[in-house]
């Protein structure tokens with residue numbers, strides 16, 4: 001537990017921790033094995049206010065700011081990563097894009113439902129041919145009177161199978177790159193929207209991912225998020241917050257793995273003494289604790305700056321890069337310290353190891369975070 005936080009955030013930290021221990025952890029094996037999150041669990045997380053934590057109260061949120069959001073996400077990371085992934089894809093990405101881009105009529109219509117999880121949201125940017133290079137997307141939007149007509153496809157969209165509200169990105173002219181991209185809110189029952197089947201994954205069991213297909217999908221112009229041609233700016237500003245949340249989740253997951261590794265190092269004896277008496281094990285623990293401490297400070301710094309209204313693209317990318325790379329090393333060390341038991345399904349360590357792998361890929365790979373950081377450095381000189 002971090003004691004340097006304001007009292008209000010320490011209380012939030014404690015209450016989310018208690019909620020995770022009492023309500024979520026007992027279900028983690030069932031969620032993992034069935035690859036399904038019961039709706040009652042989503043409702044319970046919504047009842048705790050977890051969907052609206054970082055949003056303004058006027059928008060339907062809890063008003064804890066981005067720092068409060070990160071503090072809570074850290075605690076949520078003590079159980080299946082899929083649980084937070086539902087929140088991250090829905091409120092974190094879809095809700096944030098709507099909040100950033102507006103207009104007010106769209107905010108008022110969708111945010112209260114998204115931030116209370118009455119409706120689940122999804123964020124459709126990636127395409128089969130446009131992942132890291134998202135600005136090269138090929139889904140088209142053609143203006144037709146008071147509407148746009150959208151054609152194309154999206155891939156790997158978190159929550160797509162259960163979502164009722166989608167923010168999707170499309171281009172008015174594929175030759176114009178990022179300058180022609182606009183964002184739109186599409187509802188589940190819109191004619192011309194097809195959602196593919198849930199795609200099975202290595203980890204994140206319980207979280208759903210699918211393709212989207214648009215066939216002459218007509219969207220009223222009033223459903224556009226942000227100005228025409230400014231959708232990519234909305235996408236990038238949204239990802240600043242998404243990346244902070246991911247970094248916070250990585251910190252919490254790493255902390256949980258470290259605590260289990262310390263406990264195991266104290267209790268498992270070999271050669272007549274606890275394995276933690278060996279310097280080889282001590283160094284793994286010391287490196288993990290050091291990296292977690294640094295990563296947490298980076299996350300809290302980025303979130304605090306965002307709460308003060310600063311643009312934090314570089315710091316969010318640094319926090320995501322550092323925290324998720326550290327989590328990869330710490331998850332690997334945790335399996336190593338647990339020996340054979342670390343590899344067995346009986347313990348949650350192997351699930352956490354599989355869950356940890358995605359952090360370095362989605363919302364921009366580690367290579368793309370480095371690209372963002374370097375572009376910021378070079379632009380300043």
Ligand SMILES: Cc1cc2nc3c(=O)[nH]c(=O)nc-3n(C[C@H](O)[C@H](O)[C@H](O)COP(=O)(O)OP(=O)(O)OC[C@H]3O[C@@H](n4cnc5c(N)ncnc54)[C@H](O)[C@@H]3O)c2cc1C
Pocket residue numbers: 089122123124125126130131132133155156157158159201204209358361362363364365366367368371
């Ligand atoms: C489980 C899951 C959930 C997801 N959820 C969503 C979602 O909700 N919404 C959404 O829009 N997307 C989502 N994504 C997509 C995700 O953001 C992309 O997978 C990610 O951005 C990488 O794109 P890609 O898979 O096409 O990989 P590619 O872009 O093909 O990259 C392949 C490799 O090449 C490297 N590479 C690419 N370009 C460069 C470069 N310039 N320099 C150095 N290396 C480079 C990459 O780092 C990577 O190692 C999700 C993905 C997964 C797996």
